[in-house]
Amino acid sequence: MSQLESLKPNLLYAGFSSSTSVGVASHALAKARKAIDEPRNAVIQSRVIPMLDEISNTPSHKALPEKLYDALASFKIRTAGVARYLDSAWRAKFFAGLDRLLDVEAWEIGDSPPTDDSFSTLLRALILLRPERPPGLGASHDGKLLAAWTVGRDRLTLECLKNDRVLWIVSCSADGEPERAAGEVHISRLSDVLAPYNPNQRWFQHAPQEARRQS
Amino acid sequence: MNNGQYKRAPIQEAIIDLRLDTPCSYDAAAKAARKAKGEYFYSDPEGINEVTLDTLTGKHTSKQSQTGVKLSSLDRADVALFRINGFTSARLAPYFGWDNFCARTRRDWNIYKTALAHSKVVRIGVRYVNRIDIPTDPGALRNLENYLTVFPNLPPGQFAPMTAYNIQVVRPFLVDNCNIIINSGLIPSPLLNHMSLVLDIDVGCDSHIPIKDADMWELITRMRAHKNEIFEGCITDESRRIFDQ
Numbered sequence: 253m254s255q256l257e258s259l260k261p262n263l264l265y266a267g268f269s270s271s272t273s274v275g276v277a278s279h280a281l282a283k284a285r286k287a288i289d290e291p292r293n294a295v296i297q298s299r300v301i302p303m304l305d306e307i308s309n310t311p312s313h314k315a316l317p318e319k320l321y322d323a324l325a326s327f328k329i330r331t332a333g334v335a336r337y338l339d340s341a342w343r344a345k346f347f348a349g350l351d352r353l354l355d356v357e358a359w360e361i362g363d364s365p366p367t368d369d370s371f372s373t374l375l376r377a378l379i380l381l382r383p384e385r386p387p388g389l390g391a392s393h394d395g396k397l398l399a400a401w402t403v404g405r406d407r408l409t410l411e412c413l414k415n416d417r418v419l420w421i422v423s424c425s426a427d428g429e430p431e432r433a434a435g436e437v438h439i440s441r442l443s444d445v446l447a448p449y450n451p452n453q454r455w456f457q458h459a460p461q462e463a464r465r466q467s
Numbered sequence: 468m469n470n471g472q473y474k475r476a477p478i479q480e481a482i483i484d485l486r487l488d489t490p491c492s493y494d495a496a497a498k499a500a501r502k503a504k505g506e507y508f509y510s511d512p513e514g515i516n517e518v519t520l521d522t523l524t525g526k527h528t529s530k531q532s533q534t535g536v537k538l539s540s541l542d543r544a545d546v547a548l549f550r551i552n553g554f555t556s557a558r559l560a561p562y563f564g565w566d567n568f569c570a571r572t573r574r575d576w577n578i579y580k581t582a583l584a585h586s587k588v589v590r591i592g593v594r595y596v597n598r599i600d601i602p603t604d605p606g607a608l609r610n611l612e613n614y615l616t617v618f619p620n621l622p623p624g625q626f627a628p629m630t631a632y633n634i635q636v637v638r639p640f641l642v643d644n645c646n647i648i649i650n651s652g653l654i655p656s657p658l659l660n661h662m663s664l665v666l667d668i669d670v671g672c673d674s675h676i677p678i679k680d681a682d683m684w685e686l687i688t689r690m691r692a693h694k695n696e697i698f699e700g701c702i703t704d705e706s707r708r709i710f711d712q
Binding site for chain 2: 325328329330332333334335336337338340343344347351372375376379380416439440
């Protein structure tokens with residue numbers, strides 16, 4: 253869908269509208285809001301923002317259940333954009349994790365659902381790391397997605413920031429001694445910084461029993 | 468010619484669109500959606516907002532109207548739009564083939580058609596949006612002709628690699644009274660260290676549409692074959708290699 257959003261504003265499209273049209277309209281409204289937020293446009297803010305709120309289906313004060321519903325839809329549609337790189341069973345487990353994470357029962361009024369920016373970083377990191385096991389998913393109070401792989405007492409956690417940056421936290425035992433490490437890195441360097449902990453064998457592969465079930 | 472059996476099929480979205488000569492009532496479209504709801508997980512209303520803004524006084528009026536219902540599967544990949552002006556079926560990636568997509572679309576169209584008192588199709592569209600992911604640093608894509616046979620051609624000059632383009636080609640097709648619309652452009656890739664090309668092919672027909680349903684679906688199947696022929700003609704072996712990696 254994102255490719256259509258990029259193309260549509262520049263093209264007079266003579267064909268039929270597709271299922272993406274709602275997304276394109278939302279995109280246009282978001283762009284309009286962003287332009288109005290520029291300081292030089294302060295004069296018109298008071299007049300136009302209320303109008304955008306009225307005509308948009310995504311006002312800033314939208315209720316939490318609606319925000320969660322929209323976030324879940326957006327994440328699944330974004331995942332379709334890279335589906336060719338994902339195994340179908342892996343994708344199904346990942347979606348089940350998203351369904352659980354964004355279940356309205358698990359949230360409280362005032363929480364911020366995960367952002368598209370954070371999800372985009374998660375998705376791109378997962379395509380790079382190619383873990384056999386989908387991560388367990390969580391969210392921070394301020395809208396960042398957390399991905400975690402746990403085996404015994406060893407745990408790797410990624411907090412997905414915007415612009416392809418992640419905060420990584422490792423907690424494992426080395427020679428019987430507990431060891432913890434953390435850092436912030438661009439996802440292009442993630443494999444390198446995690447290499448000393450051998451994440452593929454330690455966290456990303458299926459356990460032997462699980463691997464048998466998979467096959 | 469490939470039969471669409473690429474290891475990593477480039478299809479991002481497949482769409483079949485059937486447009487009516489006169490809009491039906493919202494109630495009829497919603498009734499059809501309710502009948503089809505059992506096959507889907509999500510049901511979302513669709514509407515449009517009309518806004519009038521007086522720039523001098525700042526006064527505005529807005530009017531909302533419902534235009535249909537969108538049904539989606541749990542993974543949001545199967546979509547059916549029961550609209551007042553027609554029916555649209557879409558499939559996002561991963562794409563599981565024409566037989567699967569066509570069978571679902573036909574099933575839902577029959578539900579939609581049954582809910583209408585009168586339905587004459589005046590336009591059929593078969594549209595496929597494809598994306599080619601090319602491993603390269605952003606802003607470093609050279610030689611577009613390595614991937615597509617349809618591309619913007621510049622005169623010789625000292626150009627840096629292309630950072631953006633959009634082209635649209637609209638041409639009548641000499642078979643089945645179809646029109647072809649090809650959109651292509653360079654877009655940010657969902658993958659790191661890649662650039663992506665969109666190849667969006669829409670085969671449309673708005674004349675001599677068969678009245679009998681069976682004949683109409685035969686036409687739709689032929690339109691899909693035309694789309695495949697055009698797609699294969701628009702890509703190069705290098706693109707095929709990428710799809711099979």
